[in-house]
Amino acid sequence: xxxxxxxxxxxxxxxxxxxxxxxxxxxxxxxxxxxxxxxxxxxxxxxxxxxxxxxxxxxxxxxxxxxxxxxxxxxxxxxxxxxxxxxxxxxxxxxxxxxxxxxxxxxxxxxxxxxxxxxxxxxxxxxxxxxxxxxxxxxxxxxxxxxxxxxxxxxxxxxxxxxxxxxxxxxxxxxxxxxxxxxxxxxxxxxxxxxxxxxxxxxxxxxxxxxxxxxxxxxxxxxxxxxxxxxxxxxxxxxxxxxxxxxxxxxxxxxxxxxxxxxxxxxxxxxxxxxxxxxxxxxxxxxxxxxxxxxxxxxxxxxxxxxxxxx
Numbered sequence: 001x002x003x004x005x006x007x008x009x010x011x012x013x014x015x016x017x018x019x020x021x022x023x024x025x026x027x028x029x030x031x032x033x034x035x036x037x038x039x040x041x042x043x044x045x046x047x048x049x050x051x052x053x054x055x056x057x058x059x060x061x062x063x064x065x066x067x068x069x070x071x072x073x074x075x076x077x078x079x080x081x082x083x084x085x086x087x088x089x090x091x092x093x094x095x096x097x098x099x100x101x102x103x104x105x106x107x108x109x110x111x112x113x114x115x116x117x118x119x120x121x122x123x124x125x126x127x128x129x130x131x132x133x134x135x136x137x138x139x140x141x142x143x144x145x146x147x148x149x150x151x152x153x154x155x156x157x158x159x160x161x162x163x164x165x166x167x168x169x170x171x172x173x174x175x176x177x178x179x180x181x182x183x184x185x186x187x188x189x190x191x192x193x194x195x196x197x198x199x200x201x202x203x204x205x206x207x208x209x210x211x212x213x214x215x216x217x218x219x220x221x222x223x224x225x226x227x228x229x230x231x232x233x234x235x236x237x238x239x240x241x242x243x244x245x246x247x248x249x250x251x252x253x254x255x256x257x258x259x260x261x262x263x264x265x266x267x268x269x270x271x272x273x274x275x276x277x278x279x280x281x282x283x284x285x286x287x288x289x290x291x292x293x294x295x296x297x298x299x300x301x302x303x304x305x306x307x308x309x310x311x
Contacts, residue, residue: 006041008040011046015137015139015163015164022043023042026045026112027109050167052066052070059176060080060171062110062127062171064109064112064165064168067108068095068105068123069102069105075092086177087130087180087200089180090129092284093283094122096283097193097284111166114151114166115158117152117154117157119212119215120193120213121212129199132148133148134168135168136159136164136165138163146159153217178200181269182284182285183265184284185282186252187257194252194253194261195262197212199272205225206225208221209221209270211262211266214247214248214258215246216246217246219242221238228274231267231271235266238266242262244259
């Protein structure tokens with residue numbers, strides 16, 4: 001979409017250059033889709049030259065400008081070949097949750113998806129589910145760190161003040177070392193996520209279930225080691241932690257359906273991580289018979305092959 005109010009595109013990574021009428025530009029997939037009638041300048045991060053992904057013993061650092069395509073390639077890369085990080089298994093299902101073409105994957109950024117702060121933002125789901133922390137730079141030269149689970153405060157609302165810039169996201173090794181489970185549901189094949197839950201069972205036996213897409217902002221249920229709930233206790237915790245107004249309501253799912261599916265998928269995750277008899281609903285997760293989107297298939301595969309969904 002053309003934005004005919006733009007007077008300048010400024011290549012910069014310096015928040016001190018921000019002024020009223022500016023917007024940060026990364027991949028631009030949302031900015032140019034929605035358009036604007038009030039913006040005057042775009043502060044372009046395209047030449048930031050930030051390293052997309054940095055892997056250390058402490059975890060994974062994602063630049064805000066890391067693209068979905070770059071993140072999707074990580075689990076098969078030499079950088080993490082010898083890492084015992086089960087949490088890496090969440091990356092590709094969350095990338096698949098974009099249900100977008102390779103053109104979007106090669107432009108859309110992790111930081112842009114988080115900053116857009118849509119309930120169904122899959123990078124919000126991934127990073128909140130893995131206990132990630134976001135580093136934010138301010139125009140006054142200071143920086144601060146905020147858990148991604150707290151970064152989003154509502155539908156297209158977040159903690160960023162005017163001019164602030166999301167610089168990077170850190171996925172801690174402790175969360176990447178946990179056993180994980182993933183559930184996602186949408187109302188239509190290749191539809192936007194209506195419910196997306198991630199579970200992590202850490203090495204000490206503590207359980208965290210992160211609810212996204214069904215709610216306007218991420219909600220985390222935390223159970224320390226020795227206090228992991230049974231099915232009834234978990235249902236009570238979900239009911240107590242998510243008030244009715246927090247369930248999202250749009251064409252991708254009514255609040256009643258989102259609430260019911262949140263209870264269902266939370267219990268499936270609890271059962272899977274505790275090794276109990278379980279069911280599998282939704283997309284992109286074993287042992288469901290799923291496959292990646294066409295854009296993720298190796299060249300020798302049929303490029304027209306569609307993802308198999310279980311909605």
